[in-house]
Amino acid sequence: MKFGVIGAGQMGGGIAQVAAQSGFDVVVQDVKQEFLARGQATIEKSLAKLHEKGRLTGTPAEVLGRIQFTTNLQDFADCDLVVEAIVENEAVKAQLFRQLGEIVKPEGILASNTSSIPITSLATASGRPERFIGMHFMNPVPLMALVEVIRGYSTSDETAQKVTEAARQMSKTPVECNDYPGFVSNRILMPMLNEAIQCVMEGVAEPEAIDQIMKLGMNHPMGPLTLADFIGLDTCLAIMEVLHQGLGDDKYRPSPLLRKMVQAGLLGRKSGRGFYSYEQ
Ligand SMILES: CC(=O)CC(=O)SCCNC(=O)CCNC(=O)[C@H](O)C(C)(C)COP(=O)(O)OP(=O)(O)OC[C@H]1O[C@@H](n2cnc3c(N)ncnc32)[C@H](O)[C@@H]1OP(=O)(O)O
Numbered sequence: 001m002k003f004g005v006i007g008a009g010q011m012g013g014g015i016a017q018v019a020a021q022s023g024f025d026v027v028v029q030d031v032k033q034e035f036l037a038r039g040q041a042t043i044e045k046s047l048a049k050l051h052e053k054g055r056l057t058g059t060p061a062e063v064l065g066r067i068q069f070t071t072n073l074q075d076f077a078d079c080d081l082v083v084e085a086i087v088e089n090e091a092v093k094a095q096l097f098r099q100l101g102e103i104v105k106p107e108g109i110l111a112s113n114t115s116s117i118p119i120t121s122l123a124t125a126s127g128r129p130e131r132f133i134g135m136h137f138m139n140p141v142p143l144m145a146l147v148e149v150i151r152g153y154s155t156s157d158e159t160a161q162k163v164t165e166a167a168r169q170m171s172k173t174p175v176e177c178n179d180y181p182g183f184v185s186n187r188i189l190m191p192m193l194n195e196a197i198q199c200v201m202e203g204v205a206e207p208e209a210i211d212q213i214m215k216l217g218m219n220h221p222m223g224p225l226t227l228a229d230f231i232g233l234d235t236c237l238a239i240m241e242v243l244h245q246g247l248g249d250d251k252y253r254p255s256p257l258l259r260k261m262v263q264a265g266l267l268g269r270k271s272g273r274g275f276y277s278y279e280q
């Protein structure tokens with residue numbers, strides 16, 4: 001299986017790593033060499049950690065050796081499955097899928113790791129809606145068990161079956177759902193994170209207190225504000241916008257504080273500051 005990944009950010013890097021760990025030949029693309037270098041460094045760190053704990057089959061060098069880094073989309077021509085993990089923006093993703101539909105061999109499957117954007121709409125842009133699907137990995141990809149598999153309106157049974165099988169080969173548990181805004185994962189998770197942000201805005205409690213209450217009181221592994229910083233506040237805002245527009249209910253309105261923080265460039269862990277500060 002030749003496995004393609006577009007975007008070498010936190011999700012794309014993680015997906016490429018896990019695909020290579022499961023023995024696939026992987027090609028990962030990003031728009032600039034510096035983003036590829038950053039993605040490679042993150043993969044190397046994660047592989048070293050897994051190796052140290054005895055949780056890696058083979059050596060980090062063997063796994064890394066199965067990953068080709070490129071800035072050229074033509075390198076996806078002979079891929080059997082390509083997973084897109086670029087910015088959560090429908091117009092940008094649709095434009096990419098129009099190009100990929102022309103480049104990837106006709107029998108190749110195209111998938112999006114989108115958190116919320118309609119799979120059916122991206123499938124139409126790709127020009128191969130039967131061989132298009134949502135393959136939604138969770139962050140951090142090397143540690144999280146779930147892949148949410150989202151069928152678009154025209155996704156074929158064969159495509160769903162192949163992608164489910166690929167997820168299992170990657171030691172993940174695929175769970176299917178239908179194409180509604182935010183699918184299941186983010187329709188339920190993101191309003192909770194948005195509400196935690198609203199609590200900060202209204203002065204209900206300090207961020208640390210909100211996180212502690214949810215960690216100690218509900219046994220969540222991370223508090224909601226730590227998790228929002230981890231996901232990326234730009235991504236959280238983009239998901240809330242899709243929920244708000246797609247479901248047409250004001251209960252999904254993005255918190256004004258979330259909007260303001262994104263406008264200020266406070267994107268969470270990836271920009272060095274969100275609700276908390278991080279070393280870069
Ligand atoms: C937005 C979307 O569309 C969908 C989404 O993905 S939503 C986000 C979904 N994800 C979550 O909700 C994550 C919630 N958090 C968690 O489950 C946990 O905090 C976690 C699994 C991330 C970490 O587990 P934890 O028990 O808190 O332990 P923690 O000590 O932080 O990490 C465990 C180990 O894994 C390691 N680790 C963390 N990330 C790693 C990675 N990417 N690769 C390899 N190792 C990693 C840590 O270094 C740590 O190692 P040590 O034990 O040697 O210190």
Ligand SMILES: NC(=O)C1=CN([C@@H]2O[C@H](COP(=O)(O)OP(=O)(O)OC[C@H]3O[C@@H](n4cnc5c(N)ncnc54)[C@H](OP(=O)(O)O)[C@@H]3O)[C@@H](O)[C@H]2O)C=CC1
Pocket residue numbers: 006007008009010011012029030031035084085086087088089092096113114115116136137138139230231232235270
């Ligand atoms: N963060 C999370 O927890 C999760 C995110 N997702 C989804 O995964 C996708 C990626 O998110 P995430 O990894 O967090 O985002 P990041 O910002 O970490 O990474 C996105 C990467 O894609 C690059 N990129 C942007 N546009 C293009 C393009 N046209 N072609 C190639 N590369 C491009 C970005 O470059 P640049 O820096 O220049 O923009 C960046 O390197 C989104 O759709 C998101 O909703 C899904 C599950 C969890």
